[in-house]
Amino acid sequence: MELRSLSPPLCTLPPGPGPPRFVCYCEGEGSEDGDRGIFNLYVTDAEELWSTCFTPDSLAAHKTRLGLSVTEDITPRFRAACQKQAVTVTLQEDRASLSFSDGASTLHFVLSKVPGTEAAPRLQALTLGLAQRVCSLEQQLAEVKTYSPKKSSQLVGPSFFLPDLDIHRGGSGPGVKRRCPGESLINPGFKRYPPAHPSHLCPGSCLRPLPLLAHSQCHPLSSPSKKPAGGVDFDDP
Numbered sequence: 001m002e003l004r005s006l007s008p009p010l011c012t013l014p015p016g017p018g019p020p021r022f023v024c025y026c027e028g029e030g031s032e033d034g035d036r037g038i039f040n041l042y043v044t045d046a047e048e049l050w051s052t053c054f055t056p057d058s059l060a061a062h063k064t065r066l067g068l069s070v071t072e073d074i075t076p077r078f079r080a081a082c083q084k085q086a087v088t089v090t091l092q093e094d095r096a097s098l099s100f101s102d103g104a105s106t107l108h109f110v111l112s113k114v115p116g117t118e119a120a121p122r123l124q125a126l127t128l129g130l131a132q133r134v135c136s137l138e139q140q141l142a143e144v145k146t147y148s149p150k151k152s153s154q155l156v157g158p159s160f161f162l163p164d165l166d167i168h169r170g171g172s173g174p175g176v177k178r179r180c181p182g183e184s185l186i187n188p189g190f191k192r193y194p195p196a197h198p199s200h201l202c203p204g205s206c207l208r209p210l211p212l213l214a215h216s217q218c219h220p221l222s223s224p225s226k227k228p229a230g231g232v233d234f235d236d237p
Contacts, residue, residue: 007133009079013043013089021045024087024098025126029073039074041109043089043096044126049119050096050111066107077102 010025023044028037038059043050054062060070068074081087081100090097096111114122 009082011082015085049114
């Protein structure tokens with residue numbers, strides 16, 4: 001997409017969301033590509049036109065009164081003021097006073113009313129120029145949409161919050177482990193085995209079944225003597 005040159009700066013007055021009453025713009029010097037004509041400011045209400053009507057000599061003299069260099073281009077200052085909405089216009093019968101500030105200084109201008117025969121072609125040129133700028137902006141917007149990457153149309157569904165199924169484990173994702181039969185829930189990895197029965201012992205095994213204790217030995221109240229809790233002695237016959 002090729003870069004467009006800057007269009008002549010303009011703004012609508014008064015600034016804000018309300019309907020505009022005036023259009024303020026400039027021509028000459030650096031306002032257009034390759035145009036180094038005389039700088040002039042214009043204000044119109046779409047019926048009448050006011051202009052600074054500078055000549056080369058009067059423009060140089062006004063720059064001197066403003067404290068500017070004779071060779072300085074006023075267009076960048078006016079463009080900055082339009083972007084900041086720092087332009088004011090006051091109508092006074094056949095004249096208008098215009099002031100704008102670029103942040104560094106405030107410049108004042110006096111505009112005279114342009115005769116109807118001269119204002120008509122300028123208003124026509126302004127209308128056609130604005131229509132051309134609107135078409136150019138719409139074309140640039142269409143090109144930006146064409147070059148912009150397309151967004152993914154996939155929607156985030158509930159499946160994104162479910163764990164992936166592991167085919168090899170037959171269950172949910174890698175963080176879930178299957179519990180083996182007999183494995184303790186409190187101490188994972190520890191397996192509980194059923195007590196060995198005498199018939200299940202192999203011949204010659206060193207393990208012998210524990211003798212059954214009498215009921216009086218198991219109940220603490222009926223026991224005549226208490227032995228210290230030392231566990232079970234497997235060597236005691």
